[in-house]
Amino acid sequence: VQLQASGGGLVQPGGSLRLSCAASGRTVSTDAMGWFRQAPGGEREFVAAISRRGAITDYADSVKGRFTISRDNAMNTVYMQMVSLKPEDTAVYYCAASGPTGFSGTYFLRAQYQYWGQGTLVTVSS
Numbered sequence: 412v413q414l415q416a417s418g419g420g421l422v423q424p425g426g427s428l429r430l431s432c433a434a435s436g437r438t439v440s441t442d443a444m445g446w447f448r449q450a451p452g453g454e455r456e457f458v459a460a461i462s463r464r465g466a467i468t469d470y471a472d473s474v475k476g477r478f479t480i481s482r483d484n485a486m487n488t489v490y491m492q493m494v495s496l497k498p499e500d501t502a503v504y505y506c507a508a509s510g511p512t513g514f515s516g517t518y519f520l521r522a523q524y525q526y527w528g529q530g531t532l533v534t535v536s537s
Contacts (some may be wrong), residue, residue: 412436414528416506421534426496432489432506432528440464440484441511445524446491448502448533455505459491460518469518474500496535503530 418430430446445460459480460469468480479492489506507524517523 412439412442412508412526414506414508414526416504416528416531419504419531419533421536422496423537424496424498424535426535427492427494428496428533430491430493430504430506430531430533432491434487434489434508438484439487439489439508442526443509443514443516443518443523444480444482444489445507445509445518446480446489446504447507447521448500448504449530450499450502453502455521457519457521458504461489467518471519493533496533498535501533501535503532505530 413435415433422428443462446458447455448458449455457471459478461480461482465482477495482489506528508526509523510525
C-alpha cells in the first residue's frame with residue numbers, strides 16, 4: 412500500500428489545518444491508521460490513531476481536544492482536523508497503516524505500523 416499525506420502548510424497560531432492521507436494499492440479498511448509527527452531534531456512521536464471501522468480513536472495528551480482523526484473507507488482516506496494550532500505543533504506529519512494482520516491494539520506504538528507515507532510539513536508561526 413502507498414500512503415500520500417497532504418494538507419500541510421504555514422498557519423498562524425490559533426489557526427486550523429486539515430491533513431489527508433490517501434491510500435492506494437489496496438484498501439486500508441482492514442488497517443488501523445495513525446498519524447505521527449517529527450519536529451526538527453526530535454523523535455517521531457504519536458499524534459492520533461483510529462481503528463479499522465472508526466469506532467475507536469486515540470490521541471496524544473498534547474493534542475486532545477484540538478485534533479480529530481477520522482476516516483472514509485469508501486475513499487480509502489484518513490483525515491486529521493487540527494484546530495487551535497500552537498507553535499509546538501510544528502513538525503512533519505506522517506500517516507501510517509498497521510497492515511491487515513498483526514496489530515495488537517496498542518495504537519501509540521510506532522512498531523505497530525508497517526506502512527508509512529512521505530510526510531507533510533506543518534509550520535505554525537506568526
